[in-house]
Amino acid sequence: MPAIGIGTWHMGDDAATKATEIKAIQTGLNAGATVIDTAEMYGNGRSESLVGEAIAPYDRDQLFLISKVLPNNASQAQMEAHLDASLKRLGTDYVDLYLYHWRGGIPLSETVDELQRLTTTGKIKSWGVSNFDLSDMQELWRLPNGVKAAANEDLYNLGSRGIEYSLLDWQTQHHVPLIAYSPVSNGDQLGANLTTNEAVLTVARQHDATPYQILLAWAIHRSQILAIPQTSDSEHMAANVAAGEIRLTTDDLALLDRAYPAPSRKEPLDVL
Template identity: 65%
Template sequence: MKTVTLAGQTVPAIGIGTWHMGDDPQTRASEIATIQAGLASGARVIDTAEMYGSGRAESLVGEALQGVDRQQVFLISKVLPENASRDRMQRSVEASLQRLGTDYLDLYLYHWRGNVPLAETVSELQRLQDQGLVKAWGVSNFDVADLDELWALPQGPNAQANEDLYHLGSRGLDYAVLPWQRQHQLPLIAYSPVAQGDAWGQHLTTNPVVRQLAEKYQVSIYQILLAWVIRHDQVLAIPQTSSVAHMRQNLAAGDLTLSAADLTALDGQYPAPTHKLPLDVI
């Protein structure tokens, strides 16, 4: 099982994403069962946010974690830009903690940049860490210029992760962001690592090379896509699923290593960028 060091903890390179979960009462029981099955199968990281369902995803995670050893879970949540200020962030994190049924977060991310000065947001994130409400903090949807600005702040290099959109059909990070993060030893959390099942028309699941590799290794197409995302060291993928079977398949992708020839074949279908691209955000 491939691992990532995140905020000083070693965790499996496949985690549990929760975007779009908690919205439908009819699927709540299956979503809770899926999260619990993921933890039972070795997952440790759960990624959520106050934005997801206006707190409903956090409440769902809190219910799923009842009776689970908190020390065995690496819990990530995120603060909205409008709440990332000196006046509002503490209220936000306390509300998230209440919904999650815990007294601390392992990692608290600034969800995306807004109008609050970055220095103020970073200062407040650091204050929450010093207070013990969060063990570590980081950022999300940051491009290279944002990361440079962050690192120029006195407390900026205390950031422990950046979470960006990254999958085989969206490779803009390969040009500048991933090299920057490797140089600065900042882990990447890859959201939507299987492109939400071809939601944006990249046709990843019907691509003949992807399908051939799935047949070669006798795994699912999504396992190939996840193995590609975590081919780099210090990249954590957080796919979302409401299916216990898919959850177990996702986690098994952490044991799959694609060969150099496999990666070359995928590059031929989805080439790495040769120039800087705008940061993909959904």
């Protein structure tokens, strides 16, 4: 699938922007994106409802829908009911990937076993995790069904490279793709004002691209990564998808590395 999908965090919250947001999602799909990432948490389900309206005219089998279950709902007793509610809002009878949004108080083994059971119902095609660090993934892998996790979704961008120290290599070795959320950062997130950095601007000029496109191209330059940027602007959405065609050179990557070096020690997992 294309390495750039559509994120929907903060979408669906305002009725006044609903039509604009639906148009943005559809612009992304028309430009070639096939992955849409959402969650029951986003707007208390309003994001899923928005996605459901946006995808209604499209061939469902050509889309890859990701949603997430909240930790408090990730028990054997509650998960399926919350999945059913997500499916109803999305207007579909299955999601392609269902993620455990972050770790909570329910035993990981119980959550994993229920996620795996739900694959037998046809309501989810695969399952994975989100906001998991290396120790979480190692614990997951020790569970009988843990190795069936299809992906891990973490915050990752040029200004937030902590997972490169150990987690990203572990996922590569274990064939677990990374879904990168906030791949162009979130404003001045974590002190990294990425879009105005001179190295980013230099690479952007060399590729006749925007800084945002360079940040996306950097986020997906490893083959195991899917980036899910969010925008409610149709023009920006089309540019996001087009960034998947940019190929950064060795010199580009070296320049960006000097501006934002890879971690030299283990760092706490960045979370938004």
